[in-house]
Amino acid sequence: MKRILPALALCCALLLSGCTSLLERTYTSVEPHTEHTVSGSDTSTIKADTYSELVNAILFFVSQGMEEGVVQLTGYEGDVEADLNQACLEVAKDDPLGAYAVDFIKNDYTRVLTTYEATITISYRRTQEQINSLVNVTGSSAIREEVGQALAAFQPELALRVGYFTEEMADLDSLIRQAYYDDPASALGMPLWEINLYPDTGNQRIVEILLIYPESAELLAHKKEDLLSTVEQMVLPLHPSQHTSAERLSLLFQLLPDAVHTSGTGSTAWDAILGDGADSEGLALAFQLLCDEMDIGSTLIEGTLNGQPHFWNQLTDNGGTHYVDLTRSTDGTTWSAEDLIALGYVWAGSEEIE
Numbered sequence: 001m002k003r004i005l006p007a008l009a010l011c012c013a014l015l016l017s018g019c020t021s022l023l024e025r026t027y028t029s030v031e032p033h034t035e036h037t038v039s040g041s042d043t044s045t046i047k048a049d050t051y052s053e054l055v056n057a058i059l060f061f062v063s064q065g066m067e068e069g070v071v072q073l074t075g076y077e078g079d080v081e082a083d084l085n086q087a088c089l090e091v092a093k094d095d096p097l098g099a100y101a102v103d104f105i106k107n108d109y110t111r112v113l114t115t116y117e118a119t120i121t122i123s124y125r126r127t128q129e130q131i132n133s134l135v136n137v138t139g140s141s142a143i144r145e146e147v148g149q150a151l152a153a154f155q156p157e158l159a160l161r162v163g164y165f166t167e168e169m170a171d172l173d174s175l176i177r178q179a180y181y182d183d184p185a186s187a188l189g190m191p192l193w194e195i196n197l198y199p200d201t202g203n204q205r206i207v208e209i210l211l212i213y214p215e216s217a218e219l220l221a222h223k224k225e226d227l228l229s230t231v232e233q234m235v236l237p238l239h240p241s242q243h244t245s246a247e248r249l250s251l252l253f254q255l256l257p258d259a260v261h262t263s264g265t266g267s268t269a270w271d272a273i274l275g276d277g278a279d280s281e282g283l284a285l286a287f288q289l290l291c292d293e294m295d296i297g298s299t300l301i302e303g304t305l306n307g308q309p310h311f312w313n314q315l316t317d318n319g320g321t322h323y324v325d326l327t328r329s330t331d332g333t334t335w336s337a338e339d340l341i342a343l344g345y346v347w348a349g350s351e352e353i354e
Contacts, residue, residue: 045070051083058091058105058120062098065128073116080116084109088120096161097134099198100206101126130159134206138163140175147209148179152186154217158209165205169195172207181300184269184289185228189214227270231293234259240294245317248294253332260286262326283326284311298324303347310345 046057048071061069073080088105091098098105103125109118124131135146137160150158167175172195180187196208213220234255240248264277272278272286284300291298297317304310312325315334322334335343337353 044068045072047072047074049073049075051078051087054083055087055090058087059095059097061120061122062091062095062102063131065124065131067122067124069120069122071118071120073118075114076116080109080111080118084118094199094202096198096202096204096206097131100134100159100208101131134159134161136161136163140167140171143167143172143207144175144179144182147176148182150209150211151180151191152183154186154213154220156211156213156217158211160207160209162205162207164203165197165207166203172209176209181285181302184285184292184300185224185231186220187285188220188223188268188270190267223270223274227274227289230273231289235290235293238294245296248296249315250332252290252294252296253330255290256287256326256330256332259290260326260330262330280305280311280325280327281309284313287313287324287326301347303345303350305346306344312340312345 044061044066046060046069048054048057054071054073057069057071076083084107088107092102092105093099101124103123105123106121107118108121109116111117135158137143137146143160143162146160147158176193177190180190191214192212194210196210198206198208215223238248238251238255240251243251260272260283261275261277262272262283264271264275264279264282266272266275266278267281267285268275268278269282269286269289272282273289278286288298288300290296291313297315299314299316301312301314301323302309303312310327312323312327315322315324321337323337323340324334325340337350341350341353
């Protein structure tokens with residue numbers, strides 16, 4: 001199962017951290033440890049007495065990236081030919097690792113008295129590096145964290161082995177968007193993404209995320225470095241650690257008029273601070289980045305303004321609920337939730353505010 005998703009198609013009225021509670025499900029994945037009886041010191045030959053041991057032997061070959069392995073069946077009571085074909089199919093189609101990594105598996109066997117010796121030949125569509133790079137995760141927060149790390153490094157792909165998978169495609173889309181906005185310095189253009197699930201059904205899945213960025217990874221890394229360096233140079237003379245939370249916020253508002261460019265169409269903090277100016281998304285990311293640097297509690301909010309996609313920020317440690325929208329003001333003006341609703345703002349949870 002796969003989906004290719006353009007970023008702009010996902011713009012909707014939601015508080016980026018607001019749907020976290022719906023996705024914060026943590027699970028424990030318990031997998032049985034199977035002892036493989038090897039023949040001598042040769043790990044390419046495994047003894048199996050039952051069908052389950054036969055399946056586990058083939059899975060072991062796949063996990064090691066082996067192109068060929070031998071399974072010795074002694075005193076096997078099942079239909080060897082039928083079980084070999086079924087085991088190869090089960091590993092290649094139904095097991096998450098096999099569905100992700102294997103192109104096809106074929107087998108051949110010979111019989112000597114009561115012993116069958118089956119040669120398993122495996123063709124892969126993934127490299128050993130890709131197989132070794134699989135990350136085991138449990139829970140939506142772990143998925144979001146791993147996606148965030150991939151986005152921060154501008155990686156083109158990420159594959160996660162999810163121990164207990166209950167997410168819908170929409171959940172995964174939302175997690176990717178949240179991970180993007182979690183790191184304003186790395187949010188240098190929403191990538192396109194494709195999600196593939198292996199296998200198509202089941203509680204244990206491998207989630208593959210392919211990412212296409214608007215610019216090369218080298219250029220994005222350079223822009224991120226420049227952005228972080230510039231923000232650090234802005235903030236360092238203010239000595240934020242020596243001030244209270246209220247004082248830090250006051251210093252930030254004094255800094256803002258010269259720090260950001262509000263007339264522009266860019267959608268990143270880089271556009272707002274180093275470029276030719278940004279829209280509400282870029283300005284909200286720039287404000288969030290500056291808040292993070294100055295240790296000021298702030299949350300990026302995605303919603304709508306008069307029916308159009310819009311971004312702004314919520315101050316979270318200023319005594320009550322206050323909002324900042326740099327498209328309206330950079331002079332320190334804040335608004336209450338009721339103020340924003342009256343002005344035509346809508347976001348997740350705003351309908352509950354009287």
